[in-house]
Amino acid sequence: MTRVLVAAGSNVEPRAHLTRALDALARHYPGLVRSTAWRNRAVGFEGEDFINLVVGFDTDDDVHAVIARLHAAEALCGRARDAPKWAPRAMDLDILLYGDRVCDQPGLVLPRPDLLRRAYMLGPAAEIAPDTLHPVLGVTLADLWRNFAQAEHPLVAEHLDWASPGRMR
Numbered sequence: 001m002t003r004v005l006v007a008a009g010s011n012v013e014p015r016a017h018l019t020r021a022l023d024a025l026a027r028h029y030p031g032l033v034r035s036t037a038w039r040n041r042a043v044g045f046e047g048e049d050f051i052n053l054v055v056g057f058d059t060d061d062d063v064h065a066v067i068a069r070l071h072a073a074e075a076l077c078g079r080a081r082d083a084p085k086w087a088p089r090a091m092d093l094d095i096l097l098y099g100d101r102v103c104d105q106p107g108l109v110l111p112r113p114d115l116l117r118r119a120y121m122l123g124p125a126a127e128i129a130p131d132t133l134h135p136v137l138g139v140t141l142a143d144l145w146r147n148f149a150q151a152e153h154p155l156v157a158e159h160l161d162w163a164s165p166g167r168m169r
Contacts, residue, residue: 007112008055
């Protein structure tokens with residue numbers, strides 16, 4: 001089994017789309033846990049605030065099968081694959097970590113570099129998988145979050161009606 005952490009975010013009907021995407025993922029990954037949901041400003045463009053969270057699950061699926069599941073969940077929320085990168089999103093699902101896999105190829109960079117730059121990725125990932133080691137740095141997500149400039153990246157907790165936040169065992 002491989003532990004997978006996925007960032008989920010939306011700024012177009014975010015509560016409805018996050019719920020839809022989480023339902024779709026939980027049907028295939030029954031042990032799925034989620035972090036607290038956080039509101040933060042759009043990054044890279046002017047737009048409505050995003051609601052972001054991180055989900056984690058263990059799977060025997062290879063990374064490309066996981067990506068296909070993520071794309072299918074995005075499509076359920078109305079996301080077009082050819083949508084501009086820096087624009088409003090009905091749903092954005094990105095693999096942050098796929099076990100200890102490290103790769104840099106077109107369309108797949110692991111671990112996701114944004115994990116170390118975005119509070120709305122690192123904080124929630126550390127919440128649900130604090131003891132998970134970053135496969136390049138060899139440091140736990142909890143330690144990375146503790147040393148992150150949190151005050152410079154404010155997040156506001158948001159209620160989301162979908163299973164309580166949890167921690168991966």
